[in-house]
Amino acid sequence: xxxxxxxxxxxxxxxxxxxxxxxxxxxxxxxxxxxxxxxxxxxxxxxxxxxxxxxxxxxxxxxxxxxxxxxxxxxxxxxxxxxxxxxxxxxxxxxxxxxxxxxxxxxxxxxxxxxxxxxxxxxxxxxxxxxxxxxxxxxxxxxxxxxxxxxxxxxxxxxxxxxxxxxxxxxxxxxxxxxxxxxxxxxxxxxxxxxxxxxxxxxxxxxxxxxxxxxxxxxxxxxxxxxxxxxxxxxxxxxxxxxxxxxxxxxx
Amino acid sequence: xxxxxxxxxxxxxxxxxxxxxxxxxxxxxxxxxxxxxxxxxxxxxxxxxxxxxxxxxxxxxxxxxxxxxxxxxxxxxxxxxxxxxxxxxxxxxxxxxxxxxxxxxxxxxxxxxxxxxxxxxxxxxxxxxxxxxxxxxxxxxxxxxxxxxxxxxxxxxxxxxxxxxxxxxxxxxxxxxxxxxxxxxxxxxxxxxxxxxxxxxxxxxxxxxxxxxxxxxxxxxxxxxxxxxxxxxxxxxxxxxxxxxxxxxxxxxxxxxxxxxxxxxxxxxxxxxxxxxxxxxxxxxxxxxxxxxxxxxxxxxxxxxxxxxxxxxxxxxxxxxxxxxxxxxxxxxxxxxxxxxxxxxxxxxxxxxxxxxxxxxxxxxxxxxxxxxxxxxxxxxxxxxxxxxxxxxxxxxxxxxxxxxxxxxxxxxxxxxxxxxxxxxxxxxxxxxxxxxxxxxxxxxxxxxxxxxxxxxxxxxxxxxxxxxxxxxxxxxxxxx
Numbered sequence: 001x002x003x004x005x006x007x008x009x010x011x012x013x014x015x016x017x018x019x020x021x022x023x024x025x026x027x028x029x030x031x032x033x034x035x036x037x038x039x040x041x042x043x044x045x046x047x048x049x050x051x052x053x054x055x056x057x058x059x060x061x062x063x064x065x066x067x068x069x070x071x072x073x074x075x076x077x078x079x080x081x082x083x084x085x086x087x088x089x090x091x092x093x094x095x096x097x098x099x100x101x102x103x104x105x106x107x108x109x110x111x112x113x114x115x116x117x118x119x120x121x122x123x124x125x126x127x128x129x130x131x132x133x134x135x136x137x138x139x140x141x142x143x144x145x146x147x148x149x150x151x152x153x154x155x156x157x158x159x160x161x162x163x164x165x166x167x168x169x170x171x172x173x174x175x176x177x178x179x180x181x182x183x184x185x186x187x188x189x190x191x192x193x194x195x196x197x198x199x200x201x202x203x204x205x206x207x208x209x210x211x212x213x214x215x216x217x218x219x220x221x222x223x224x225x226x227x228x229x230x231x232x233x234x235x236x237x238x239x240x241x242x243x244x245x246x247x248x249x250x251x252x
Numbered sequence: 253x254x255x256x257x258x259x260x261x262x263x264x265x266x267x268x269x270x271x272x273x274x275x276x277x278x279x280x281x282x283x284x285x286x287x288x289x290x291x292x293x294x295x296x297x298x299x300x301x302x303x304x305x306x307x308x309x310x311x312x313x314x315x316x317x318x319x320x321x322x323x324x325x326x327x328x329x330x331x332x333x334x335x336x337x338x339x340x341x342x343x344x345x346x347x348x349x350x351x352x353x354x355x356x357x358x359x360x361x362x363x364x365x366x367x368x369x370x371x372x373x374x375x376x377x378x379x380x381x382x383x384x385x386x387x388x389x390x391x392x393x394x395x396x397x398x399x400x401x402x403x404x405x406x407x408x409x410x411x412x413x414x415x416x417x418x419x420x421x422x423x424x425x426x427x428x429x430x431x432x433x434x435x436x437x438x439x440x441x442x443x444x445x446x447x448x449x450x451x452x453x454x455x456x457x458x459x460x461x462x463x464x465x466x467x468x469x470x471x472x473x474x475x476x477x478x479x480x481x482x483x484x485x486x487x488x489x490x491x492x493x494x495x496x497x498x499x500x501x502x503x504x505x506x507x508x509x510x511x512x513x514x515x516x517x518x519x520x521x522x523x524x525x526x527x528x529x530x531x532x533x534x535x536x537x538x539x540x541x542x543x544x545x546x547x548x549x550x551x552x553x554x555x556x557x558x559x560x561x562x563x564x565x566x567x568x569x570x571x572x573x574x575x576x577x578x579x580x581x582x583x584x585x586x587x588x589x590x591x592x593x594x595x596x597x598x599x600x601x602x603x604x605x606x607x608x609x610x611x612x613x614x615x616x617x618x619x620x621x622x623x624x625x626x627x628x629x630x631x632x633x634x635x636x637x638x639x640x641x642x643x644x645x646x647x648x649x650x651x652x653x654x655x656x657x658x659x660x661x662x663x664x665x666x667x668x669x670x671x672x673x674x675x676x677x678x679x680x681x682x683x684x685x686x687x688x689x690x691x692x693x694x695x696x697x698x699x700x701x702x703x704x705x706x707x708x709x710x711x712x713x714x715x716x717x718x719x720x721x722x723x724x725x726x727x728x729x730x731x732x733x
Binding site for chain 1: 700705
């Protein structure tokens, strides 16, 4: 199993958000996690990436058989976990190419692999750029600063392409994208699908799943997975709303 | 505990990397200041009579002054009679030959990472190393002399170029200017004199490394740079000091004179001992720096990276007298632990079409306190003068503070003044973003801070930019939680 979560309970600022969650993700699988606002979707994504202030109080998270709990975000990154942010953070003055090179080499170093020199890195990043249809111009600019919403999301996918994670978690990657940008980003993700890379798509809307076909769909509500199925479940949700599952009209 | 506050604690706990004391015999006079001490200094420097007269005039004026109190920095009252005003290495080496310099001294430079020979070989930078108060090594003198450039210690200038020194010393910062400038004029013990003749582009970057090394010895450097018509010079100043228990006062004066079409670029990297974790024992850096754009189309550019000292209190300024003259000020100041900084600039626009640019970047961490204080004055006759000021503060943690005090005086209706200011924090979200990509917390902080300062580093000469970046990384690193 790539990722195995059992009876996970977690709190943020003393408030329990995840209340006994189970999830199994196999290698190469794409899982969509859907749910109403406030159901804990983004919290789960941040817990997996190791954000400070998100405290696991019970249960276990095994990644490739080893526990993630207590590991720093950078250690998780080096092990192959990648979080594409819902709101990619701006780093004014930090050159995008420099950032990507530092990140890649930090991970390689942590894994005991040789670091890439500038020439090898530039060759690699050019290949990856083509994969996500991104203008090389964006490499010269500061990380995400002044980027449009679509550019920011594409930059996330570029990072994913470069860092080649084993498990990619995409947090609301579709939010704020017009249909063209959504298509470009989805094409990028699809190009990165592989038998040894798993993907978790966190999304509110079914729309993204028209472009990235999930193997499994889970509905998160009240900090638990309340229903799992195949992509047909997403269609059903689209038609009936989340209220249909939780008995309340939370999806309003 | 959030990652940011862990970072801050690490910063506060970090020791000073350059804290060591060189065991070298030093000739120090007992603490205290009176006319006899000034006569002693002047005699030891083998100065002409007029320099002594200048010193005594300044001293008598200083006696009637009181220390200024208007800044936002706090420190115990300084006992000026408890300071020793002269220290000189007893073995005075022969200039231009490194072999004859005390080996202990050379090892000191190596510990600081500034071996002279490597400097000479690698970067082609002429280094006038000031150790305590006497220049002990001056290199590349000949190359410069061939170009007609004078680059020597100020004491030497008093002996060998008295007519030049007499004309310009105190012409930009008069001995009556302020309390510390008056004190400096009375007791300055060394410093640098640079003279670039008409039409000459100085063939190399000029650099002086200052280092304070004698206990309880205030250092009163005096620097004077004169660029004649159409000449160019770039001067680099970098400093670091060994660890101390007592506070050390540093009250330097720097005067720049740019004639018509002349350009002076003055860069500083300052890394003096900031004090221990409780803020005890650091350097007081009270400096008067002023440039006079005397001629039309002249340009003076100040760039500073200030990471050290317990207290930094300085305003490198430009007097824009010549029509179409240009003044620039680019600054990065870091205050962490209990460091305080009250720094900025003054741009005094007197001539027509004069332009000035101010970019100030302040970084505060721990209990660091920082103020930007800047004056932009457009005089009555400054037709079409323009200024643009950008003043950004970056806070790390929640105990530090940044303040901005812009003073703007406009007496000409055609003048334009723009002021922009921002304050931001290194956010947990920025740190988490970097870390989720594999960077350690330390590397993330360094990356973000260097990004914030990029505009300033771009203004530094290449080899200094690298050094400054390293210095900033060292300043802000620590054993992160």
